[in-house]
Amino acid sequence: MLIQSKLDSWRNVSRFALLCVGEYGELLSVELAETRARLTREIIALVALAVSGLFSLSFFCIALIASAWNTRYSLAVVWAVAIAWFALSITAWLSYRAQRPVQSFGILKRELRADLETLKEALK
Template structure:
């Protein structure tokens, strides 16, 4: 048996006795060399696959980002217009109500109490509104894009293991 028959592509090494028998150390080192080459090749292939996946998904992310930005912009505009209309209507309503309460107590002995009562009621309503605004949960924009990115990153992590 020739050395090339048992170990094609490997240089002649110690422990080959011509009869096809190798020393244990020689067999282990040859196997480790092949494993290291295969693991490097496998890692390079996985990195190449990850890179091509990321490039393909980049266009999807850009499209998703533009869609989410348009949706967020229209939602914010709608909410802003509704909030302004509600605020204007509420202010006019409450203003006329307060004027009516004060005018009805105009020549009465408790006139100052009514005026201060209206002012304190407005102060309390303002504090309640402030606390309500702080308690609101913020609207999370771009949730779909964030979820897609997290799912793809998880896929990439698993592919690189």
């Protein structure tokens, strides 16, 4: 009788595991799409940060050189461009920092843990 109850228990656990495999596949595809979207946003923010940082440094150097020329309008234009690029780089940096850290496949991990706990309880 003890062997029969163990076999029944293992049979039920295997049925449960087989039912969950399909759900894990669907959950994996959803989480993969979310991770791809987050990664794309992060890469775009990093590229914007790099480009605006390089332009900011370039225009500040140009602004410092133009400061010595002492013309009436060129200084205002050069400094305005330099400040605009600096503001853009600060905005890109702030948007990058505002993003949450990527927690890839968090839902799938929680579901797997919960199902493993259920299986452990069923096998006791």
